Amino acid sequence: MSYKINTNCIHAGYTPKNGEPRMIPIIQSTTFKYDSSEEMGKLFDLESEGYFYSRLQNPTNDMVAAKICALEGGTAAMLLSSGQAAVFFSVFNIAGCGDHVIASSAIYGGTFNLFAVTMKRMGIDFTFVSPDSTEEELDAAFRPNTKAVYGETIANPALDVLDIELFAKAAHKHGVPLIVDNTFATPINCRPFEWGADIVVHSTTKYMDGHAAVLGGVIVDSGNFDWDAHSDKFPGLTTPDESYHGVIYTKKFGPGKAYITKATAQLMRDFGSMQSPINAYMLNLGLESLHVRMPRHCANAQAVAEYLSKHEKVAWVKYCGLPGNKYYELAKKYLPNGSCGVISFGLKGGRKAAEKFMRELRLASIATHVADAKTCILHPANATHRQMNDEQLVAAGISADLVRLSVGIEDVNDIIADIEHALSLTE
Numbered sequence: 104m105s106y107k108i109n110t111n112c113i114h115a116g117y118t119p120k121n122g123e124p125r126m127i128p129i130i131q132s133t134t135f136k137y138d139s140s141e142e143m144g145k146l147f148d149l150e151s152e153g154y155f156y157s158r159l160q161n162p163t164n165d166m167v168a169a170k171i172c173a174l175e176g177g178t179a180a181m182l183l184s185s186g187q188a189a190v191f192f193s194v195f196n197i198a199g200c201g202d203h204v205i206a207s208s209a210i211y212g213g214t215f216n217l218f219a220v221t222m223k224r225m226g227i228d229f230t231f232v233s234p235d236s237t238e239e240e241l242d243a244a245f246r247p248n249t250k251a252v253y254g255e256t257i258a259n260p261a262l263d264v265l266d267i268e269l270f271a272k273a274a275h276k277h278g279v280p281l282i283v284d285n286t287f288a289t290p291i292n293c294r295p296f297e298w299g300a301d302i303v304v305h306s307t308t309k310y311m312d313g314h315a316a317v318l319g320g321v322i323v324d325s326g327n328f329d330w331d332a333h334s335d336k337f338p339g340l341t342t343p344d345e346s347y348h349g350v351i352y353t354k355k356f357g358p359g360k361a362y363i364t365k366a367t368a369q370l371m372r373d374f375g376s377m378q379s380p381i382n383a384y385m386l387n388l389g390l391e392s393l394h395v396r397m398p399r400h401c402a403n404a405q406a407v408a409e410y411l412s413k414h415e416k417v418a419w420v421k422y423c424g425l426p427g428n429k430y431y432e433l434a435k436k437y438l439p440n441g442s443c444g445v446i447s448f449g450l451k452g453g454r455k456a457a458e459k460f461m462r463e464l465r466l467a468s469i470a471t472h473v474a475d476a477k478t479c480i481l482h483p484a485n486a487t488h489r490q491m492n493d494e495q496l497v498a499a500g501i502s503a504d505l506v507r508l509s510v511g512i513e514d515v516n517d518i519i520a521d522i523e524h525a526l527s528l529t530e
């Protein structure tokens with residue numbers, strides 16, 4: 104029986120049998136017991152499926168991963184301790200020292216740092232391209248050692264919308280997969296696999312959890328990328344892994360499971376970036392209402408964006424649901440039901456006015472977080488990008504007056520009244 108996405112938010116990943124718990128059980132155990140060491144040995148050789156140590160796999164986590172897998176329409180998925188871990192694993196699973204990756208320049212600051220500094224130190228070269236690149240510009244960025252293309256459906260905090268089809272086409276033409284961070288859109292508003300993306304990652308810390316309760320990440324494989332057809336580029340998937348007695352992931356697990364099995368068997372084994380089962384349980388509570396919360400986030404953000412764009416003290420508003428926005432048309436294609444609850448805007452009074460405005464807010468709280476039930480606000484020039492001067496901020500696409508507003512699911516009249524009051528006290 105296959106269900107629609109709203110039903111899958113609630114039921115996918117776990118179906119209790121007669122007399123079993125209605126909620127997913129929290130298997131809070133580091134280890135699992137076996138009757139013979141032969142049986143245990145088979146697990147270590149990837150000869151049989153099962154659990155032996157929660158650094159690699161845990162049943163609660165797998166149930167929640169299976170739910171997200173169903174929401175994205177993938178073939179395999181794994182939970183990780185954070186979005187950062189998910190982004191790192193998704194790339195490092197197929198690219199190593201001496202390799203090259205193409206990434207959109209409009210990505211989360213943490214991801215940019217991971218790529219441009221930390222992974223660069225590991226010997227992986229990154230080329231950052233404009234999210235607005237043409238096919239020719241993308242083509243020109245490829246090298247013989249390119250292993251993946253990376254972008255965000257809706258960039259945090261730039262709010263640019265990725266032309267997924269165009270990026271996927273370029274990636275496939277050069278024999279590599281497209282990895283998409285779908286955190287801001289969530290599978291409720293966009294399913295990148297339907298547009299040609301091969302791998303999807305999320306920071307589940309944001310809308311999926313939705314309550315600012317637990318950190319987490321997830322990687323989902325579409326199962327569509329043909330690793331064997333590009334065996335020279337991806338020997339890690341298509342040639343024997345000596346740490347598992349010569350297992351070949353694509354042969355043994357097939358195209359649907361090879362990528363996630365390798366990431367679990369090698370990277371999770373060696374790095375241990377595992378999500379705690381109790382966090383997975385809380386993430387699952389968030390997922391059950393994701394399809395109800397997302398439309399409310401979008402409707403509230405749309406109303407707030409429209410209100411701000413008409414206000415005399417507001418210099419500019421960036422939200423792809425506004426007709427004048429650069430990404431309005433792309434958003435209609437990829438995000439027909441809405442984008443997300445995050446808006447950025449600037450005040451005519453600039454940086455000083457932004458500081459005063461934020462001080463006067465009562466409902467919206469100042470927080471480094473985005474994408475949860477409570478409206479929150481951040482001034483990047485004073486927080487995440489504090490070390491930059493005004494010129495460096497402009498180069499990073501973040502003006503000194505930029506305020507990032509994450510619109511929650513409170514009554515929109517209260518959110519607007521709060522903004523109205525704070526603006527009335529601002530120069």
Ligand SMILES: *Cc1c(COP(=O)(O)O)cnc(C)c1O
Nearest residue numbers: 185186187211259286306308319
């Ligand atoms: C927050 C975020 C991340 C990092 O996730 P954490 O859970 O904070 O590690 C990655 N990508 C995007 C788009 C994000 O918003």
